[in-house]
Amino acid sequence: MRIPTVNSGFVRSERVRAEAKAVDIDPYTSQFIDFIYDNPTVFHASEYFAQLFTKHGFTYLSERVSWAEKIERGGKYFTTRNGSSLVAFVIGNNYKAGEGVGMIGAHIDALTAKIKPISKKPVVEGYTQIGAAPYAGTMTKTWWDRDLGIGGRVLIKTKNGVIKTKLVQIPYPIARIPTLAPHFGAPANGPFNLETNTTPIIALEDGSKENELLPEEVGAPLVDKHNIRLLRVIANELDVDVKDLLSFDLELYDTQKGVIGGLQKEFLFCPRIDDKLCAFAAVHGLLNSADSYASTGKGLNVVALFDNEEIGSLLKQGAKGGLLEGAVARVIDSLGNGTTIQQTFANSFLVSADVCHAVNPNFIDQYLQYHNPHLNVGITLSFEANGSMTTDAESAALLEEIARRTGNTLQYTQGRNGPPSGGTIGPMLSSSMGCRAADVGIPQLSMHSIRATTGSKDVGLGVKMFQAFYERWEEVDSEFKRGSKTSYAV
Numbered sequence: 001m002r003i004p005t006v007n008s009g010f011v012r013s014e015r016v017r018a019e020a021k022a023v024d025i026d027p028y029t030s031q032f033i034d035f036i037y038d039n040p041t042v043f044h045a046s047e048y049f050a051q052l053f054t055k056h057g058f059t060y061l062s063e064r065v066s067w068a069e070k071i072e073r074g075g076k077y078f079t080t081r082n083g084s085s086l087v088a089f090v091i092g093n094n095y096k097a098g099e100g101v102g103m104i105g106a107h108i109d110a111l112t113a114k115i116k117p118i119s120k121k122p123v124v125e126g127y128t129q130i131g132a133a134p135y136a137g138t139m140t141k142t143w144w145d146r147d148l149g150i151g152g153r154v155l156i157k158t159k160n161g162v163i164k165t166k167l168v169q170i171p172y173p174i175a176r177i178p179t180l181a182p183h184f185g186a187p188a189n190g191p192f193n194l195e196t197n198t199t200p201i202i203a204l205e206d207g208s209k210e211n212e213l214l215p216e217e218v219g220a221p222l223v224d225k226h227n228i229r230l231l232r233v234i235a236n237e238l239d240v241d242v243k244d245l246l247s248f249d250l251e252l253y254d255t256q257k258g259v260i261g262g263l264q265k266e267f268l269f270c271p272r273i274d275d276k277l278c279a280f281a282a283v284h285g286l287l288n289s290a291d292s293y294a295s296t297g298k299g300l301n302v303v304a305l306f307d308n309e310e311i312g313s314l315l316k317q318g319a320k321g322g323l324l325e326g327a328v329a330r331v332i333d334s335l336g337n338g339t340t341i342q343q344t345f346a347n348s349f350l351v352s353a354d355v356c357h358a359v360n361p362n363f364i365d366q367y368l369q370y371h372n373p374h375l376n377v378g379i380t381l382s383f384e385a386n387g388s389m390t391t392d393a394e395s396a397a398l399l400e401e402i403a404r405r406t407g408n409t410l411q412y413t414q415g416r417n418g419p420p421s422g423g424t425i426g427p428m429l430s431s432s433m434g435c436r437a438a439d440v441g442i443p444q445l446s447m448h449s450i451r452a453t454t455g456s457k458d459v460g461l462g463v464k465m466f467q468a469f470y471e472r473w474e475e476v477d478s479e480f481k482r483g484s485k486t487s488y489a490v
Contacts, residue, residue, distance in 0.1 A: 025260055026460035029268060032280050033258040036272055040253040042084045042307050043153045043167055045108040045276055049283055049305060053078045053088050056287050067330045074294045079327060082317035083153060083165060084109070084307035087327045088283075090290045092297020097339035099299035100347030101328055101435075102473040104286070104466055105319065105425050106279040106354065107309030110272040111138045111448055113200075115150065115250040118225045121199065128203035128227060130175060132252055136310035139177065139198040142449040147173035148200060150230075152250035156240050163246065166238050173255045174233070175200035200252065203229060217242045254450050265456055266376060273452040277442050278353035279305050281459060285466025293470060299347070300331060301470045309354075309425055319425035325433060348435040349398065349473055352390060352426025353466070356380045356413050356441030358454070368416045373443035375455030378409035379465045382424075382439040385414075390426035394480070395438035399469070401476045406468035408461075411443070440465075 039048045054060065058076040061067055071077060073095045078088035085108075092099075116131035132139070151169035158164055177200050180188040192198060205211070210229055217223055220243040222231055228242070235242045258270030286303045293301050308318035315321065329341050336344070359372035373380040381396055382389045403410045415421040430437035442462045445453040455461075 028460040028463050029456050032459045037257045041151045041251055042109045046084050046086050068334050071334050076290055081323050085317040086305045087323055089300050089302040090293050093295050094298045096298050097337045098343045101300040103302045104282040104351040104353055105304040106282050107275045107306045108279045109307045109310050111136045112251040113138050120226055123205045126205050127201045128205055129199045130202050144177045144179045147255045148175040148252045149255040150174050150250055154248040155246040156244045168237050175202045221246050260456050268454050268456045271451050273444050274355045281462030282466045284463045288467045289470040320428055345433040345435045350430055350435050350437035352424050352439045354424045354441050355444045356382050358443035358445050368414055371412050371414045373411045373413050376457040378461050380411040380413050380441050382441055383414040384421055388423045389439040390430050390437035391439050395436050399438055402468050402472045408465045
């Protein structure tokens, strides 16, 4: 028997490393990892996309002013609401009144824990804690023992008395929810009280004078609501004084950066995939097709990114807030020559994009046979018999035809009979506008965990399909129009 030498093992290790490095990583995947790490909250994500659109020649339009003299055929524009939702659109140079809108809608909020309006807590056994509320079912076991950062938006008053919004992201882990060791028996297994058992710790109280207010901090708007040391960290990060802090929307997030994994780097392990993944892909699909569509398009191409999907989309910045419909209506008012918005929506098509469940090999009996999405294959068409998804035969046929013409692969998913599946923004938007729609998703494992998994090729596959939609939907839809000219004789 040959006994391997230390040197031969070293050579094999070097070869394995070299082979692993030789696996190409899609550039979009690398960009997505950086995007998630640098933009941990919905406010950061919205600002990131706004800056990206600006960089690519899109003009910002405030909702608070008239657009009548500001938009024109061949133009590229975007608008925002609440700093947490955004709609960007490209107007074709050949825009004709009544022509349709090609839309992709996604959401950029993620499961998180929101810092409470009064987060100060009594000291418990020397621990400083912070009051946080679960947003959309978080603070579960996947959130325990994680390195949690704090970030979001802060309203400040400047030296000249102007109230401004600034984004903040504390650059190190600041909070943690500690588990109870299994040695304690039943109490360590739950059920757990989300108010008393999942309170994050942020510091130790050592009896020093650090918690005493400085003279200039006395009477500051937030000193009675939040721990003074936390306020000082936030103020220092923003280069302002504690007395300048007026209010904030802050949240906890996993600070660990996304990574590529798997023997051949097949996987992407990353926080906040749901649904910044589809949003990122849709935005790049629009950007890649924008100049071409601006030159030749007959209608509009639109991407809509919403907040609050995870809690029902009912707020002004959610999908039910009318931001998408309002943006389209304002374009029609300016360029439509009296065309009704109903005619435009009748000629439109909505792609509701949200992550979907990839098949989990450890729970294969929970999936419907032949409807199991896999990673690194392509976007998935989502079906549901009771209306929580919008896909039907007509909308599926349109997207499948686009996929065939552009070398994309589409998968199918539908849940087993029994428990209802999750919902999307598709039904609420398509019913509001009366337009054709399909629900699609990029597959992922561990949905609603603090850290999920998708394929390392799936970001790029999403960009490819969404770009194909923007480039080809008018062409394919024209064939549907010709096929629908049926005579209804009385």
